[in-house]
Amino acid sequence: MKNRKGISLIVLVITIIVMIILASAVIVTLNNDEIVDKANTAVKKNNEQQVKQLAALVWADVSMEGYVGEQLENEVIRRLEEEGIYEEDWDITVTEEGVKISQSVPRDTTALNPTGVIPAGATYTQYINGRKVYDSDESEYLWLYDSVVTYNAGQNFPSTINSGDVYTYGDYEYCYNWPRKIYADWGNITTMQSYQIEGWGVYYIGTEGTPTDMLESINGKPITSINAAFANNTNLIDASVVDIPSTVTDMMDAFAFCSNLTKAPKIPNDVENMFCTFQGCKSLISAPKIPESVTNIANVFNDCLSLTGKILLPCSQKTGFEGFLNCSGTIEFYHITNCSRACGA
Numbered sequence: 001m002k003n004r005k006g007i008s009l010i011v012l013v014i015t016i017i018v019m020i021i022l023a024s025a026v027i028v029t030l031n032n033d034e035i036v037d038k039a040n041t042a043v044k045k046n047n048e049q050q051v052k053q054l055a056a057l058v059w060a061d062v063s064m065e066g067y068v069g070e071q072l073e074n075e076v077i078r079r080l081e082e083e084g085i086y087e088e089d090w091d092i093t094v095t096e097e098g099v100k101i102s103q104s105v106p107r108d109t110t111a112l113n114p115t116g117v118i119p120a121g122a123t124y125t126q127y128i129n130g131r132k133v134y135d136s137d138e139s140e141y142l143w144l145y146d147s148v149v150t151y152n153a154g155q156n157f158p159s160t161i162n163s164g165d166v167y168t169y170g171d172y173e174y175c176y177n178w179p180r181k182i183y184a185d186w187g188n189i190t191t192m193q194s195y196q197i198e199g200w201g202v203y204y205i206g207t208e209g210t211p212t213d214m215l216e217s218i219n220g221k222p223i224t225s226i227n228a229a230f231a232n233n234t235n236l237i238d239a240s241v242v243d244i245p246s247t248v249t250d251m252m253d254a255f256a257f258c259s260n261l262t263k264a265p266k267i268p269n270d271v272e273n274m275f276c277t278f279q280g281c282k283s284l285i286s287a288p289k290i291p292e293s294v295t296n297i298a299n300v301f302n303d304c305l306s307l308t309g310k311i312l313l314p315c316s317q318k319t320g321f322e323g324f325l326n327c328s329g330t331i332e333f334y335h336i337t338n339c340s341r342a343c344g345a
Helices: 002-064 069-082
Strands: 090-095 098-103 123-128 131-134 141-144 147-152 166-169 172-176 189-192 200-204 221-225 309-313 331-335 341-344
Touching (some): 002 069
Antiparallel strands (some): 123 166, 331 341
């Protein structure tokens, strides 16, 4: 009995020791994880602090050079981009009092990519057997179709998307495989632009001067064109609030003759066609950065009488300055991505 009690006591002691060791290991592990988390947070805060310090220095330099207003904002953002600090990753606010910058928080884009069930406030109009034909004098295309099916909120999106299908939601009308609808329906014929691009095109149908967000895709197909989306809209003053989807490649005539427009939107990195994008925007003060992807800038800023400051052009656009005819302000042209200054005007 004494031996058994002695053994039991020894086992108990060993068990307690093992439990203490395991508990210590767990505590160490938790502490290590906590240390790692704190270290990551410190690195992030340190990086953000460094970016804030750099932004403040850039702002001070640009201010001392005499930039004010929108020109100050554009020049600060341009120089920050040269340092690898982009608006995609940082929320940047520039005023004449200083610059505020913080790391962007990814937004929920579910509502901007409707699929499955048509959301509240939206309608989907499908054209069966749609096809384009020339009109009688062959001056433009006519859109013919056999029948129309309308899908309302709460119904499923159609299983197929046909050319000419129209989706209406918020401030916009979206038309598939066509940049936009020019005229209203005339019986069973709708006149459409002959210009065609794969994907959804957008047309602004709102009445206010501050548009809501554009969708990024509809039923799995991307927005690719904003051809003439805001053309001739005299209510639009600040287009910097317009978040153009990254999938857009066509901006032909997008803001043409918006005579009261003072601020341009950011141009997505994959845009190719900017023919006449801002033509006739007589109040536009400064030009947005034109990305490397752009292949057509003809007439892009024609008759922008108030345009001043620096304009960043893609290296591919060694020529094409006819895009800046009748710009009465003082403009300096620069090529981006390690290209030398192009010219001064």
